[in-house]
Amino acid sequence: MNLEKNTNSNIKEDNIKKLLDIKVTTLLVRMVYPVIIGYFLQNGKDAAIESVENVAEETVQRFLNYYTPKENKLSKLLPNLMKLWGPKYKIIRDKEDKQKIILRTNKCPICEEMPPMDLYDLKYCFIISVFIEKILNALIDIKDPDKFKYTNFEAETIKSVGNQDDCCEIILKFEK
Amino acid sequence: MVKEKVGWLFRLFGHLGKRLYYQKQSKLNFFLLTCIVKAVVNEYRRLNDGDLEKALKVLGDTVKRETAVVVLDLIDKPILLGIKMAIMLSTDIRDIPLDLKLAFWSILGNGAKKVFGDPVLILAEQADDNIAKIKIAVKNCPFCVGELSGDITLDDLGDEDYAIVMTALGEAAVQNIEDYVGNSYNIVCRETKCRLKGDDQGELTIYFYPKEEE
Numbered sequence: 001m002n003l004e005k006n007t008n009s010n011i012k013e014d015n016i017k018k019l020l021d022i023k024v025t026t027l028l029v030r031m032v033y034p035v036i037i038g039y040f041l042q043n044g045k046d047a048a049i050e051s052v053e054n055v056a057e058e059t060v061q062r063f064l065n066y067y068t069p070k071e072n073k074l075s076k077l078l079p080n081l082m083k084l085w086g087p088k089y090k091i092i093r094d095k096e097d098k099q100k101i102i103l104r105t106n107k108c109p110i111c112e113e114m115p116p117m118d119l120y121d122l123k124y125c126f127i128i129s130v131f132i133e134k135i136l137n138a139l140i141d142i143k144d145p146d147k148f149k150y151t152n153f154e155a156e157t158i159k160s161v162g163n164q165d166d167c168c169e170i171i172l173k174f175e176k
Numbered sequence: 177m178v179k180e181k182v183g184w185l186f187r188l189f190g191h192l193g194k195r196l197y198y199q200k201q202s203k204l205n206f207f208l209l210t211c212i213v214k215a216v217v218n219e220y221r222r223l224n225d226g227d228l229e230k231a232l233k234v235l236g237d238t239v240k241r242e243t244a245v246v247v248l249d250l251i252d253k254p255i256l257l258g259i260k261m262a263i264m265l266s267t268d269i270r271d272i273p274l275d276l277k278l279a280f281w282s283i284l285g286n287g288a289k290k291v292f293g294d295p296v297l298i299l300a301e302q303a304d305d306n307i308a309k310i311k312i313a314v315k316n317c318p319f320c321v322g323e324l325s326g327d328i329t330l331d332d333l334g335d336e337d338y339a340i341v342m343t344a345l346g347e348a349a350v351q352n353i354e355d356y357v358g359n360s361y362n363i364v365c366r367e368t369k370c371r372l373k374g375d376d377q378g379e380l381t382i383y384f385y386p387k388e389e390e
Binding site: 015018019021022023024025026027028029031032035036039040043051054055056057058059062063083084085086087107109112 | 198201202203204205206207208209210211212214215216218219220222223234238239241242243245246282283284285287290291316318345
């Protein structure tokens, strides 16, 4: 992964770098994800979405606090961001809408081997699209606008194996 | 039938099996996962009126419950040629350090060495409190790394460990193994050293309390 050190970091970068170079089995995530989402859902669907957004927002802040992806073009940036989650996502440009990209995988780290779960009308692995949207929008504020020429991102999970779709699919829309 | 001691052939299977198991698993970035875990802890804290101790307890109980389900499933799951993880288990607690090392490797691959030291067993007769225990150095704690010590106080933590996910995982995994092999221990895993508490590095201790006393 191509990352550059955030020059404002005052924490032990070597320790962080060691963790950044390690890959951990997604079993740990899949083990607790349904229960955690269930806990968030105790207060209803809107509250659960708010909680997931809070988690994604803080995750992005913590991650970007130490390292920023070097890539400026989506064609190179997106594969590296999706690789953080593990599987290879197919990145498909929409032929009709040039500001729309489809991210698709059959090996979702959240949905793999999971039984279906009732999440109201939420897609099971929607946390990934929330994370992608937040990290891309955060990069707008961090990166040089002459090189990273995007002004807004929106991501939405429209298919999920956890909801018994044939694959997991995220629609990413952006503005320049 | 559970064996009394794991022999050298099964240890060899274990070392081969850990690599095969890790290779077959889908994997995500460990640093990303630690960021997610810390964010989840904070969200639980928000949902529990700012009470970090309560948030850690709720999350820890969740991890223990779910770990129990996964461990029991994994023990009986064939990895290669019908060989199951159960072959690595015995009634001798002196095999537990090896089981833990294999488990770390199965989860983190070669990166396990960067995070954990080798588990060290202290038998009951060697311990001051007559309780067998396993100590594991946490060389590079994924939870307190990057935390400024002023942000989380000892009062905030109360009786809970900040690395609750690790202690809960360790406690539930070893408890279920000991129950599976028919031993009578109540397993407790605690973070006995932590950088947030001023120690040089982290340490986990797994206590083997005989079931008639705790």
